[in-house]
Amino acid sequence: MSANSTRPGEHGLTAVGLDITRNERRDAPRGRLEVIGTIEHRFDQILSPEALEFVTELHDRFGVRRHELLRRDAEAAKAIDAGYNPRFLPETAQIREDPDWRVAGAAPGLEDRRVEITGPTDRKMTVNALNSGANVWLADHEDALSPTWSNVIGGQVNLYDAIRRDIDFVSDDGKEYRLGQTTPTIVFRPRGWHLCEKHMRYTNPAGLESAVSASLVDFGLYVFHNARELIARGSGPYFYLPKLESRFGARLWDEIFTFTEQALGLPHGTIRATVLIETITAAFEMDEILYELRDHCAGLNAGRWDYLFSIIKNFRDRGQNFVLPDRGQITMTVPFMRAYTELLVRTCHRRGAYAIGGMSAFIPNRRDPDVTQKALTQVADDKRREAHDGFDGTWVAHPDLIGTARAEFDAVLGGRENQLHRLREDVHVDASQLLDLRVPGGRITCAGIQQNVSVALRYIESWLRGAGAAAIDNLMEDAATAEISRSQLWQWVFQGAVTEDGMPIVRERVEWAIQKVCDGLARTTGDRLDDAAEILRTIVLRDEFPPFLTVPAYLDYLESPRQQAAAA
Known part of the structure; x- marks a missing residue:
């Protein structure tokens, strides 16, 4: 299959055949998006009439699809609760078995991702992340952000300034924070499909109010204001996609990306996404998720903590065989977590996608050398394992961990930017390995x-x-x-x-x-x-x-x- 080939099955639609041009919709009934949150300093710059029109059109076109996706996800969860075990789907075997298709892969600024720092988008954290020395900053509006209205729109203000290198911060004690010469590539993570934004009100073209998608708000405001500026500065509009349960969530994002590129006059494939594999159901559809996003896909990430949460949530009523021990005993070396991460590397590299490792929870304490040493040791062990397993990069949550993580990847990568050449053909994972939750000694x-x-x-x-x-x-x-x-x-x-x-x-x-x-x-x-x-x-x-x-x-x-x- 080529990158633009038709998807198999009854859902076969190519991007070329979708009704996505603005001209075709100009005379169609339009919805209405109202801001009901307080307009703080510079919020009007982000919530401009033009930006809100774009976010409104995203809701007009894709809001119903989002609700259908959430219903589908809920039905899948009910099936698991009733006794169904996820599996590698026979109806998508053609995608998994075809050796020829590849994803778009790295884009400018994403060629070397060996260390990525994660964090929210308040002003101080933004400056610190951009001065951290990491290769990539995951600017997070999802798990690391409390979605107050000030945080959500204030974060967009900070990203707007950061991308234009017009950002600084002065702390209460007078310390100044300013950008250095070299900064990481920004990859923005919008909120998941399941979340809404209650500081806006959307009325659809039929005159009915419905929930405002936090995903579309976060994505729409960011891409509308920053896509062209990012491209002009040698990068691009790049995203981490959270909480996907299946290929259908990936397909919806791909169609949104294609529409956005046409609406904003960007070449097809300019937008790139890295998908977090952080649900048990998505673990069985890694190939399919890559395939759905193939023209816009840069890689997959092993979102380990949400993955554990997904397992507990989905199998919470399924009996003692699915009861996990203390969280501290569920390390990345237990068999079911090893199966998940090794399958991710194999799947990614077979398709030309980067495999990005997860975040160790240990962090240093500059006031306690013993805590810091323990954190550095734990993080070094974690990143050494990931590098030797074939991952192309990893996450850290604190600037003081970047050097430790980079050293482990440097030792394995040498002069390379990635490990895509390591196809991990030695890895063979079946459904039973992903679902065998026994923890030795747990x-x-x-x-x-x-x-x-x-x-x-x-x-x-x-x-x-x-x-x-x-x-x-x-x-x-x-x-x-x-x-x-x-x-x-x-x-x-x-x-x-x-x-x-x-x-x-x-x-x-x-x-x-x-x-x-x-x-x-x-x-x-x-x-x-x-x-x-x-x-x-x-x-x-x-x-x-x-x-x-x-x-x-x-x-x-x-x-x-x-x-x-x-x-x-």
């Missing part, structure tokens, strides 16, 4: 319960105050690790798990642990600890399992447009 401990409660509670409290990445007990926690913590607690309670001392994990035991952690934390003016505890009790102790903790927390607890306007 156990659930009292300390594991306490850690999960502590991490989830403290992270949610931080998130409610607007900080989406939090250093907790010398680990970098984000929404994904908080999801692991709370979903394990729910599963342990409702599967009747027992700790290694023979004590059952019941609601009362977890409730006691939540109260104990609350009582042990220092209270400060304006903290959100009570709200965080209420959220955690709701998502851990009730029969209903929320698919994502960030959805009810965002809709019910994070600022509302009315609260925001009253505070302004």
Whole structure:
């Protein structure tokens, strides 16, 4: 198959045949997008009439498809809950077995990705990331961002300035942060398909209100304002795509990219995406996801923490064989995680795609040399394994880890920019290996319960105050690790798990642990600890399992447009 060949099966559509030109839609009924959030300093520059018109058109064209995708994902989750095991799909075997097709691959600025730093887009973090010495900065509007209105649009302001090298920051103590000469390539991560943006209101062409897609808002504003500027500066509009469950999510993004390129007058294939394989269902469709995005695809990333969360979430009601031990015992060397990462490298390199490793949670502490040394040792081991497995690059969460990660990849890469030549034909992974969740020596401990409660509670409290990445007990926690913590607690309670001392994990035991952690934390003016505890009790102790903790927390607890306007 060539890069532009027709997709097999009943969904066969080529990009060339899609109705995507603006002229063809000019006389069609149009929807309406209203901003109901407060307009802070320079927000009008990002929320310009032209930019909002573009985001509106994205909703007009793709909003219904998004809802259909979410329904499909929900049905797939119900099937797994009812006993279906994911598998390599027979209906897409033609894609997997065809040896000839390749993805677009690296674009300008993405040739060398050996170390990528991740983080949110507040102004200080933006300057620090761009001065970090990494090859790539993952500018994150997803798991590392608390989606307050100020963070979402303020982050777009910061990215606008950073791309034009017109950004600085002065801290409260007078320290100045300015850009150095060399900065990483920016890859922007919009929020996932499941999230909405409540500070906007969309009315479709039929006059009905529907949820505003956070994905389309984040993507649309970023690409509209920055695509041409990025290209002029020798880079391009590049994206990380989170939380995809299947090839259908990738197909929707590919059609959005194609429309956007035509709408903005960009050559086809200018937009490039790296997909995070962070759901168990996507792990069975890596080839298919690459194929759907092939004209726009740069690679795949092993999103390890969300992957663990996806496994727990999908198999939470499937019995003791699917109950995992303490989070700290689920390392990247346990068999099912090895199968997942090695399959990712093999799949990527067979198709000319980069394979990017995941993020170790350990971070240094400049005030504690022992903690720092432990973090450096752990990160070195992790990155050494990834480099030797054939990954082309990896993630870090702190600038002080870049040198350690780079040294491990330099030792393996030598003078090369990647390891695409390593096809890993020695790797053979079947469905049973991905689904065999046995962890040798794994156990659930009292300390594991306490850690999960502590991490989830403290992270949610931080998130409610607007900080989406939090250093907790010398680990970098984000929404994904908080999801692991709370979903394990729910599963342990409702599967009747027992700790290694023979004590059952019941609601009362977890409730006691939540109260104990609350009582042990220092209270400060304006903290959100009570709200965080209420959220955690709701998502851990009730029969209903929320698919994502960030959805009810965002809709019910994070600022509302009315609260925001009253505070302004």
